[in-house]
Amino acid sequence: MTKYLAKIGLEMHCEISKTKSKVFSSAKNDFSDTPNTSVRPLDMGFPGTLPVVNKEAVRLALMASMILHSKQPEYIWFERKNYYYPDLPKGYQITQDTNPIPVGIGGYVEYECHGEMKKVRVTNIHLEEDSASLDHYDTTSTINYNRSGVPLLELVTEPDFHSGEEAMAFLEHMRSVYQYAGISDADTKKGQVRCDVNVSIMDASLDESNPENWGTKVEMKNVNSFGGVRDAINYEIERQIELKENGTYDEMPQQTRRWDEETYSTIYMRSKVDALDYKYFVEPNIPKYKLTKEWLEEIRASIPKLAMERKQEYIENYHLSEYDAGVLIKEKSVSDYFEECVRLGIEAKVAANWVTVNVVGECNKLEIPIDEFYITPEYLKQIMDGMKEGLISSKQAKEIFYKSCEEKKEPKIFMNKENAQISDRDELLKLITTILDENPSQIEQYKSGKTNLFDYFVGQVMKNTRGKANPVITKELLTEELNKR
Ligand code: ADP
Ligand code: MG
Numbered sequence: 111m112t113k114y115l116a117k118i119g120l121e122m123h124c125e126i127s128k129t130k131s132k133v134f135s136s137a138k139n140d141f142s143d144t145p146n147t148s149v150r151p152l153d154m155g156f157p158g159t160l161p162v163v164n165k166e167a168v169r170l171a172l173m174a175s176m177i178l179h180s181k182q183p184e185y186i187w188f189e190r191k192n193y194y195y196p197d198l199p200k201g202y203q204i205t206q207d208t209n210p211i212p213v214g215i216g217g218y219v220e221y222e223c224h225g226e227m228k229k230v231r232v233t234n235i236h237l238e239e240d241s242a243s244l245d246h247y248d249t250t251s252t253i254n255y256n257r258s259g260v261p262l263l264e265l266v267t268e269p270d271f272h273s274g275e276e277a278m279a280f281l282e283h284m285r286s287v288y289q290y291a292g293i294s295d296a297d298t299k300k301g302q303v304r305c306d307v308n309v310s311i312m313d314a315s316l317d318e319s320n321p322e323n324w325g326t327k328v329e330m331k332n333v334n335s336f337g338g339v340r341d342a343i344n345y346e347i348e349r350q351i352e353l354k355e356n357g358t359y360d361e362m363p364q365q366t367r368r369w370d371e372e373t374y375s376t377i378y379m380r381s382k383v384d385a386l387d388y389k390y391f392v393e394p395n396i397p398k399y400k401l402t403k404e405w406l407e408e409i410r411a412s413i414p415k416l417a418m419e420r421k422q423e424y425i426e427n428y429h430l431s432e433y434d435a436g437v438l439i440k441e442k443s444v445s446d447y448f449e450e451c452v453r454l455g456i457e458a459k460v461a462a463n464w465v466t467v468n469v470v471g472e473c474n475k476l477e478i479p480i481d482e483f484y485i486t487p488e489y490l491k492q493i494m495d496g497m498k499e500g501l502i503s504s505k506q507a508k509e510i511f512y513k514s515c516e517e518k519k520e521p522k523i524f525m526n527k528e529n530a531q532i533s534d535r536d537e538l539l540k541l542i543t544t545i546l547d548e549n550p551s552q553i554e555q556y557k558s559g560k561t562n563l564f565d566y567f568v569g570q571v572m573k574n575t576r577g578k579a580n581p582v583i584t585k586e587l588l589t590e591e592l593n594k595r
Contacts, residue, residue: 118268134161155199175214274343428458
C-alpha cells in the first residue's frame with residue numbers, strides 16, 4: 111500500500127440512550143420494550159401531530175459537540191429530509207444536515223491507534239430522529255415503532271482515516287466518550303451504533319490535502335459492528351487497488367455497496383447517480399430558538415470526566431501502572447466499579463489488582479457485564495477487611511471470592527471463627543514446639559546444611575492446622591525455634 115493512500119470518512123450514528131423520552135414526542139426512549147409499546151401518535155406520523163423538542167436530548171447533543179471541539183450554533187433549529195420508506199411513516203426525517211444548522215460544526219477528535227495518537231477532523235455533528243425498525247421474515251415483514259423518534263447523533267468526519275484499524279480505533283474511542291459523558295450506552299449489540307463508511311484511494315505521491323487528488327468514494331451503509339467496519343474498509347481498499355492495477359479505477363462510478371458478513375466482501379447495490387434528492391427545507395413546525403450563553407456554559411461545566419482524564423488520575427493519584435489504568439478505563443462500568451471500591455476504603459493498588467485480575471477475569475469467564483457480577487464492591491470490601499483483620503490469608507481471600515461467587519452467598523459467611531486464619535502466636539508456638547520435638551532427626555539434617563527442610567516444617571504446621579496457620583508468623587516462629595535448638 112505504499113503506492114496508494116486510502117482516504118476514509120465515517121458517518122457514525124449513535125442513539126442518545128440516556129434521555130427518558132424521545133426527541134420530539136413524550137414516548138419512552140426504551141427500544142428494548144415489547145414491540146410497539148413506546149409509541150405516541152407522532153412517532154407513527156399521524157396527521158395533526160406536532161413535534162416538541164426534548165431539551166435533554168439537545169443538552170446532550172450540545173455536550174457531544176463541545177467534547178468534539180465543534181462550534182455550537184447560535185440557534186437550535188431543524189430541517190426536513192424528505193424520502194419515503196416503510197420505517198419512516200411521516201415521509202421525512204427531522205434532521206440538521208445542512209450548515210449552519212448542526213449542533214456542532216467543525217472540530218476534531220484525538221484518539222489512540224496501536225499506541226500512536228491520531229487526529230481526525232469533524233465535519234459536523236447533528237441531532238436527528240431514528241427511524242422505526244423493520245424485521246424481515248420468509249413471507250412477511252414486521253415494523254416496530256419503538257425506535258421511531260429515538261434521539262440520534264450523527265457524527266460526520268472528514269476523510270482523514272487511512273486504514274480500517276484507524277477507523278475502528280476511532281469508533282471505540284467515540285463509544286467510550288459517549289459512555290463516559292453519560293450520553294449513551296453506545297451498545298452495538300442493541301444496534302445503538304451504526305456506521306456508514308466512505309472509502310477511496312489515491313496515488314500516494316500526490317498532495318493529500320487537495321481534494322482534487324482524491325479518488326472516487328465508495329459508500330457502505332449501516333455496517334453495524336466495529337470489526338465489520340474495519341474489515342469492510344480493508345476489503346474495499348484491496349478491491350480498489352486491484353481496479354487501479356488493471357486500469358479500470360477511473361471508470362468506477364460513485365456507488366453504494368453493502369458489507370456482507372457471510373461472504374466477507376462488499377457487494378454493489380446502486381450507483382450514486384440515482385441518489386435521491388431529499389429536497390431539504392427548514393422544519394416549519396419547530397420554532398428556531400436562541401441558545402443562551404448561560405446554558406452553554408452550564409453544559410460545558412457539567413461535562414463528566416472522560417476515560418483519559420480518569421486514567422491520568424489513576425496514574426498520578428493512585429500510582430497505578432499505565433497498563434492497569436488502561437485496563438480499568440477501557441469500559442466505563444469497570445472504571446465505576448473500581449472507583450466504588452476505592453470510595454469504600456479499599457486501598458487503590460489493592461483494588462486495581464483485584465478488579466483487573468479477579469473481577470474482570472471472572473466476568474469474562476461468566477460472560478456477564480460487571481454490573482451484574484455477584485461480588486459487588488461492598489462484598490469485595492468484606493473480603494479485604496477479612497484479610498486486614500487477619501481473619502483470612504490472601505490465599506483464603508481468593509478462595510472465598512470464588513466460593514461466594516459460585517454459591518451466591520455473602521463473603522462474610524465464609525469468614526467465621528471456624529475458618530479463620532490462626533495468627534495467635536502462643537497457639538502456633540505450642541504447635542511448632544510439638545512438631546520439632548517429634549522430628550529430632552530432621553532438625554539434625556537441617557542443622558547440618560539441608561536448609562530446604564525448613565519448608566518441611568512449615569508444611570507440617572500447615573497440615574496440622576488444615577492450612578489455616580498464618581504463614582508469616584509461622585515462618586518467623588519456626589526460624590526462632592530452630593535457632594534455639
Ligand atoms: P454525500 O454527499 O455523498 O453524503 P459527503 O461529501 O457529505 O458525501 O461526505 C460524506 C462522507 O464521505 C464524509 O464522511 C466524508 O469525509 C467522506 N468522503 C468524502 N469524499 C471522500 C473521498 N473521496 N474518499 C473517502 N471518503 C470521502
Ligand atoms: Mg443523517
